[in-house]
Amino acid sequence: MDLWYGLATGALFGVLLQRCEVLRYDRQLGALRLRDMTIVKFMLTTVVVGMIGVYGLLDLGLVKLSVKPAVLGGNIIGGLIFGLGWGLVGYCPGTAAGALGEGRLDAFWAILGMIVGAALYAEAYPRLLETVLTWGDLGKLTLPQVLGVNHWLVIGPFAVLVILIFRLFERLRL
Amino acid sequence: MFDPQTRRKPMNPYLGGALAGLLVVLSVYGAGKFFGASTTFVRVAGYLESTVLAERVAAMPYFLKELPKLDWQMMFVAGIFLGAFLSSLLGNSFRLLPVPDTFAARFGRSAGQRGIVAFLGGILAMFGARLADGCPSGHGLSGTLQLSVSGFVALACFFVGGLIMAKLLYGGR
Secondary structure, X not given: OHHHHHHHHHHHHHHHHHHOOXXXXXXXXXXXXXXXXXXXXXXXXXXXXXXXXXXXXXXXXXXXXXXXXXXXXXXXXXXXXXHHHHHHHOOOHHHHHHHXXXXXXXXXXXXXXXXXXXXXXXXXXXXXXXXXXHOOEEEOOEHHHHHOOOOHHHHHHHHHXXXXXXXXXXXXXX | OOOOOOOOOOOXXXXXXXXXXXXXXXXXXXXXXXXXXXXXXXXXXXXXXXXXOHHHHHOOHHHHHOOOOOOHHHHHHHHHHHHHHHHHHHOOOOOOEOOOHHXXXXXXXXXXXXXXXXXHHHHHHHHXXXXXXXXXXXXXXXXXXXXXXXXXXXXXXXXXXXXXXXXXXXXXX
16 A cells, blocks of 8 residues: 555656656756756745644644654765765756656666665765764754754744745746 | 747746645655655665675665665655656657757757766765765655754755856856
8 A cells, every 4th residue: 555655646746846847957957056946946835835734733643753863974975975966967866757757868877877876875885884974963853852942933934934035036036 | 948849838836846745744644654765776776786696785784774675665756757757748748858958058969978977976966865864855855844954954965065066067157
């Protein structure tokens, strides 16, 4: 059943990504060149709606969170390496699959590279586990925990900030 | 960006993003699953390697952590492919294109050159995503919407790295 849920959820997500043109290299590089914020608009809207929904259901006791541990060494160094690669490839792992779906043939090479990248990481993993992945290990940490406040006191200001960012984008016609 | 090949106007990204947000909430509520994509590439790599080096893969700690098996996320990634395929066919925006327009305008229409850049970028991106413990789905969407520190830190670094590479490739253009 899990597998069918996965396929259906992915397919609906794929339709939305495709219809908003978020899958395109041109849109992803448009954001990284600060010219076209389509993907950022999509992403931040998803985050705000998801945040309100998930935390609302959490308060009702209907869902569980699944927070990844903050390991600053891994998050920062890995994040920067990902970003450099993302700038070259112009697709992220999820959108590469979608881009291939809408006929973008370069996404095939991107996906092949990603599989090789995963294999190389598996080779390096034992050594990284003793080094980078021990640097700045803060455990499963959320912003409300860091600030010591109720989560709605973070969600509210975050939503306002995102709306202000959107107004700026629209004003600058990005 | 005007695309003469696309007959339909793209969906408003705020609307699409909001619907995707509802989809995340529904998925967390109905299946207990947050979006993610990059672990799937580990499972596929482990599966492919195990067809030639079964014993070696069975002893590698990272493949033991992420077993080469079919799971929710792999079907989710397959679903993105399928959804994009059907949507692009129905919307007349399916296009077999070896080199994206922006890339072609800057570096030319060589499919080989674009393929090499995409392949090398893919290696770097996935190595980084695994080191960061997530990609723009796992950290960028699922992490930040749970207000996790790792999600915000990783997402900021994704963009910093991406902005640097875009600057190197395209300069001010």
